[in-house]
Amino acid sequence: MNIKVTGLGIICAIGNDAPSVLQSLQNEESGVGAMRYLDSIHKELPVGEVKLSDAEMKSMLGVNEDEIISRTTLMGAIALRQALQDAGVNIKGKRVVVISGTTVGGMDVTERYFQQMKTDDQLLSLLDKHDCGASTRDIANLAGLTDAEVVTISTACSSAVNSIILGSEMLKADDADIVIAGGAEGLSKFHLNGFNTLMILDQAQCRPFDKTRTGLNLGEGAAFVVLEKAEHAETSEEKPYIIGYGNRCDAFHQTASSDDGEGAFLAMTDALQMANLQPADIRYINAHGTGTPNNDASESAAIRRVFNNQMPLISSTKGLTGHTTSASGSIETVICLLAMRSHFVPGNYGFTEADENCIIPTKGVNDVELHHVICNSFGFGGNDSSIIISSEPTDPVEKVEEDIAIKQVACVEITDVEQLKDSREFISPMEARRMGKLLKASTLTSLRALKEAGLDCPDAIIAATANGMLEFTEKFLEDIDANNEGLLKPTLFMQSTHNTLSSAIAIRTKCHGYNITYSQGEQSFKWAMRDAERLIRTGKAKSVLVGYHDESTPLFQEFCKRAGKPVPGLIYSKAVVLVGQK
Secondary structure (H helix, E strand, O other): OOEEEEEEEEEEOOEOOHHHHHHHHHHOOOOOEOOOOOOOOOOOOOEEOOOOOHHHHHHHHOOOOOOOOOHHHHHHHHHHHHHHHHHOOOOOOOOEEEEEEOOOOOHHHHHHHHHHHOOOHHHHHHHHHHOHHHHHHHHHHHOOOOOOEEEEEOOHHHHHHHHHHHHHHHHHOOOOOEEEEEEEEOOOHHHHHHHHHOOOEOOOOOOOOOOOOOOEOEEOEEEEEEEEEOOOOOOOOOOOEEEEEEEEEOOOOOOOOOOOOHHHHHHHHHHHHHHOOOHHHOOEEEOOOOOOHHHHHHHHHHHHHHHOOOOOEEEOOHHHHOEOHHHHHHHHHHHHHHHHHHOEEOOOOOOOOOOOOOOOOOOOEEOOOOOEEEEEEEEHHHEEEEEEEEOOOOOOOOOOOOOOEEEEEEEEEEOOHHHHHOOOOOOOHHHHHHOOHHHHHHHHHHHHHHHHHOOOOOOEEEEEOOOOOHHHHHHHHHHHHHOOOOOOOHHHHHOOOOOHHHHHHHHHHOOOOEEEEEOOHHHHHHHHHHHHHHHHHOOOOOEEEEEEEEEOOHHHHHHHHHOOOOOOOOEEEEEEEEEEEO
16 A cells, blocks of 8 residues: 655744745755754754744744743644645545654743742643643644644654654554644753753754764754545645655664664665665665764664665755754655655755765755655664655555454553562662663563563564653753753753653663654553554564553642642553464
């Protein structure tokens, strides 16, 4: 089955819509520059900001200027509206699903009002703006899709590409008629400082794959694509197709990539196999290419392993847009679509000097036919994903759903912090000292469930969380305020991203299989289980570890109590192992 891309929308540092982004790409105009809208003391760090204030975006969306809305949501709604308009699709009577990838969610709102919320009850409604799932729901509502089903993926910098992969899978499984998939991420002090603690931000223009590269420039933005089954798409225009994809885990380190790029290699290989293509068929790769010494060398190693002496044209466009983190995969997918439509390959902005450990990127090519293109997107924790976009329908290698009985062979729960004390069987005392309570709980339930199931390593790992690791998130917010963005702890930031929970288990078990994290409030576990069952029924996995992990803090409990909301417990972690039986 071919999945057709019938519409696109984009807003980022180099343009507020597709035509302006295309012009900037063709003119090689970078949107990275001095910080304008983010209220941070780190003015020495160049960023790729969208060239609109929150007030201007609210005006574009017809929203009251006094309404408090996250920058992530505003950009996402603008891009989603554009995608729907571009597709010209009739959604009446259709099963519409909106899938968005984000990690920041409403963090810019939370950090702005965090201290005031401690004393002002009127601001407690902002709790509803914080989490990733709320951001997706608000994006859909602002775009007029109030009846659409919404899903949120949070796998760090591969989130948006994983949203497109999930959307394609849902259409093939007949779980939707129309999917609008992508991602949105607004800049925040939280993740600017977080990346800064890891010492991977460049104080000058980033230079992906260049010998002198020293780090990345953070960016922001949003992009969405409208996906339909090719045979059901109403448009008669020539439109591109998503014909192959791969989601794998590097299973190496929480913030670094392996020297041989195993996860990236497997993701690209899976995408090629699914698309029924050979490496020589690929004309262009839009590389993840962040500009960090580790990422670019690792991705280069993976590309060389896949393509050997048949290297396609390769470039990273992050020198133009900045690294838009969770939104980067959909922004770069749209860039690929624009390049295919206009017959050019964007240049690798900032590159001047070759590095023997890296591929040599293109400076840009015009008048080129791009029939098959790969877009790479890699995230913290080794969440590596690749998609292949084609100008024409192909005969992809499909795995059809089979009549397979799915059995739960293990289930382990932790509901009280006292249960965390008995951890020595799986976690050393030294490890335990560095772990927040939710990471410790998810590790214990997952490893105990695998032991109960008699498995050393599952074929796939899927996690679900509503709020992620609140304990370390809260501590990092407190430190930002207390230190005035001074000396902060990287450990806190590394344990604040939602997909840390699933990737930590992959690293321990050396699981290079499918790895994804859902964050859609109380619906998160439902989506995780659906995905696990789909993997098993299509023969992509024989065993899947599924976890649902959430925690609270005394402060968050106080917020909920004052807001009249249900007060969650301090810890809840559940891990189940599913296996397929014919």
